[in-house]
Amino acid sequence: YELLKPTLFSLRSAYESQTKEVAELRNAVRLSGLQVELQAKGFEAAMRSERKKSNARFWIGFRIGLGAGVVGGLLIGLKI
Numbered sequence: 001y002e003l004l005k006p007t008l009f010s011l012r013s014a015y016e017s018q019t020k021e022v023a024e025l026r027n028a029v030r031l032s033g034l035q036v037e038l039q040a041k042g043f044e045a046a047m048r049s050e051r052k053k054s055n056a057r058f059w060i061g062f063r064i065g066l067g068a069g070v071v072g073g074l075l076i077g078l079k080i
Helices: 005-079
Strands: none
Touching: none
């Protein structure tokens, strides 16, 4: 037992250090996943707001075009 005792201690310390390293890696992976999730949410929010802006621009243009078409139609109709 006395001959194997140093080997046991070195193996035990190696196992403990490896366990700590694995725990640190798990935390790093979890943190990375959370960061990716936050970036995805931010990107989706930016895309959603851009879509709302483009829809608003479309309807503004549609109203202006409709108004110009009606006015142009009336002016042309009055000339005839």
